[in-house]
Amino acid sequence: MSNWKKRLKAGALALAALALAAVPYSPKPEGGAQRQALGGAKIPAGPYVALTFDDGPKDSTTPVLLDGLARRGVHATFFVIGENVEGNELLLQRMEGEGHQIGLHTYHHKSLDRLNAAGFYAEVDQLRATLTALVGREAFMLRPPYGMMNAATQARAAAPIILWSVDPEDWSDRDTARQVAAIVDKAQDGDIILLHDIYPASVETALQVVDALMAKGFHFVTVEQLFAVRGKTPENGTVYRKLPPSSG
Numbered sequence: 001m002s003n004w005k006k007r008l009k010a011g012a013l014a015l016a017a018l019a020l021a022a023v024p025y026s027p028k029p030e031g032g033a034q035r036q037a038l039g040g041a042k043i044p045a046g047p048y049v050a051l052t053f054d055d056g057p058k059d060s061t062t063p064v065l066l067d068g069l070a071r072r073g074v075h076a077t078f079f080v081i082g083e084n085v086e087g088n089e090l091l092l093q094r095m096e097g098e099g100h101q102i103g104l105h106t107y108h109h110k111s112l113d114r115l116n117a118a119g120f121y122a123e124v125d126q127l128r129a130t131l132t133a134l135v136g137r138e139a140f141m142l143r144p145p146y147g148m149m150n151a152a153t154q155a156r157a158a159a160p161i162i163l164w165s166v167d168p169e170d171w172s173d174r175d176t177a178r179q180v181a182a183i184v185d186k187a188q189d190g191d192i193i194l195l196h197d198i199y200p201a202s203v204e205t206a207l208q209v210v211d212a213l214m215a216k217g218f219h220f221v222t223v224e225q226l227f228a229v230r231g232k233t234p235e236n237g238t239v240y241r242k243l244p245p246s247s248g
């Protein structure tokens with residue numbers, strides 16, 4: 001590629017990034033299921049937690065999770081990988097239709113601190129465009145793979161950056177009993193719980209955690225809903241790990 005072409009391309013990417021950065025994060029389009037769910041006058045006092053699932057979707061495990069969450073009337077947040085969305089488009093639309101929140105986890109599970117502007121565009125902005133085409137919304141929160149990021153990531157994100165406060169490391173042992181205990185013992189009002197919907201054991205963990213914490217009075221919400229119940233507006237480029245009551 002000639003120099004001027006490179007410069008044009010870089011300029012276009014920078015402009016695209018600026019255009020995205022200028023758009024404030026706005027949750028569901030009006031009338032969305034989640035907004036309706038929170039639209040009532042009464043918001044229970046809590047405690048609240050948000051279940052989040054990374055690295056999917058996967059056609060053998062994610063539907064089992066969606067079935068279990070639907071039976072319990074629980075909504076969760078799915079930070080998906082672009083290459084796993086391919087072939088699972090209907091699953092994404094099911095998530096959106098059932099009131100779950102969909103978020104960005106890059107196209108190929110890339111560590112964002114190692115990407116230049118073009119790489120970030122390919123990994124994050126392209127996934128955003130893919131999801132917009134699929135589910136008809138434009139704002140998606142971002143979870144960086146491995147939680148890795150730097151100042152450039154935050155500047156380019158054009159999305160709130162969502163990390164986590166409870167991590168049972170479910171990938172390490174696929175041991176549901178240990179994972180459930182780890183989460184239930186630690187969970188507090190406002191926590192964001194990290195799991196992966198690509199493992200059968202993690203799906204079972206999630207459903208057992210819902211049952212155990214609901215019995216203790218916890219409400220399960222999406223990350224967007226967690227901001228809403230705290231009366232807090234998520235800001236693009238800002239990193240969030242949890243939203244305790246004092247953050248409201």
Ligand code: NI
Nearest residue numbers: 054055145146
């Ligand atoms: Ni991941």
